[in-house]
Amino acid sequence: MNLLIDHLEDCSTPNYFSFAIRCEVCGEFWYSNSIPFSKAGQVTDYVDKKELYDVLYQKEKQRAQLAAAKEAREHFSQCPICRRLVCDSCFLICDEMDMCKECATRMKEAGEPVIP
């Protein structure tokens, strides 16, 4: 889980939380579902209140990041050879050991992608 959290790139806006992970083999980005900030669109004139909203924003963002990591767990695996984070399209089920497409090509291992 920590691995995924480390690889999450923050794409959030003041109103929505969103994260992305890039496959280290094909370079394609995967985006998590956007989660709206609970106080999105609410403007306050008070400084103290604005400070409270900032803290709230950070807390909700952490929760959204955790949710995005869980969501990413459905689609990303770590290649046991090169230790890179790869998407299901680039991760092959091989006879001996599952590995990324590139490692498989290098080692001449036959395999079937998780998602063809």
Next chain:
Amino acid sequence: MLKKLKEIRALNAFAKKQSIGMQRKLMLYWVSMILVVFSTVIFLLSIAGAFSQDDKQLHEVMKLYLKNTQDHLVDHFDNITAKSLNLSKELSREIELELSKEGVDFDEINDDPQLLLHLQEVMYPLVNTTLQTADCNGAYVILNATINTALSDAVNSRSGIHLRYSNLSSSSPVSPTVVYFRGISDIALQKNLELHNRWNLEFDISQIPLCFEMMNATLDRPAENYYWTKRINLKDTWESSMLLSVPIVSSDGTVYGVCGAEISALYFQFSYPMVEDKFGSVVTVLAPIEDNRLVLAKGLVGSVSGTYLDSQESLVIHQGRYFNEYDTGNGKYIGLHKIVPISNSELDDTVWAVAIMVPQDSYVAYIADIKQNWIIAAMILLCILLAFSFFLSRRFVRPITESLKRFQQEEMLEQAMSSGISEVDELAEFLNARARNQRLEQGDLPPNIADLFDQFIERKHLLTTAERNILRYYIEGHEIADIPDLAFISMSTVRKHNRNIYEKLGVSSRDELMLYIDLLRRCGRLNELL
């Protein structure tokens, strides 16, 4: 007695401790039930009167016989009485006429043979007509006069005529052969009649009960005074008869004598033949009742063939519910009787009864036959019921015993055959389950399960290293959700591996896979899978 009771109780207690076969026990229940039902039916039948049906039937038959016999006898005796009363009237007129012609009083005819002969000549046609027309075997007239008053027995000697039939037979009770039993022989010569071999000139009235009293009584209407004598022996003969006595009364009330008809014992026998019935020989009796006894010696008895009834006996009457018992002392008869008023005289108070009876022995034999048939039928029914109970109990027990045999041979355990009895099948199921558990506890497996396990373990070689790693996680108790973190692979990869694992190991779901893992763990063969 107490000791025997104790012995029986001890025997019963011992029997209870013994193990009895199911069929025998079931049969015992059946037999008990059949006996109870059978006893109840017999009891109800006896209450309903099914077994006293014969007594009732006999009563009905006897009643019918008695009614028919009574009707016939009363008709018969009424007819004779009417004829005799007519004879009396005719004789009275003729005698009165003759006496007036002769110009003599009735008292003067004593010691006058010519006048007596003349009177008898006048009376003969009337007596003969009565004999011919009345249903009797004799007719007579006795005048209160004698031919010789000087004789020593003149007191009892009276002149008269007595005509009788001599040759009675059962085929023709009344035949025209008339014999001259009493009377002046000149008339027999005139009429060409045969004299009876015990012929006498005059009657001995001491032999005829109440004859003397009747002749000396003062009577107005003879129809009010007629009576049948008790059976008397005819003097100097072997025969006995009952005589109807009707007084011959003149217009001034003088009794000239008596007249009437005779019914002999033999004639009565022919007139009232024995009737053969299924209950026995039915005999007709006409006899006076004295001190609750039917005195046959003073009455008449119909044909008695087939019985031991003697016409000289007295029968003690015992009243019964359906019929009476008549006890002779030597034997018993059963039947019914009824009082019949055949006499009508202030001089005679005899109570006459007509009775019909059958020997009790023959009735008892008939009842014994019926009872025997009943008993045989009941025994046959009982045997059929017992056989039926045997058949039913055997049929009921057979599937159970066969199931037990299969249990013993351990066939049913594996084959799970149906015995046809749900309780037995449930027991078999229970025993099967217990046997399976015992084997599992002992580490044994049923042959087919062991084969399945072997095949399952054998198929593990088809798994790739990654799949085997995932399987190991499952064996260690991890859930699917744990696998991505543990193996650093995506959930999609895990699912794909799962599909491959299921397909290669021949299971259809994770539950089935986990069941195999659990069973292998219990059998101690899980290591073979790793």
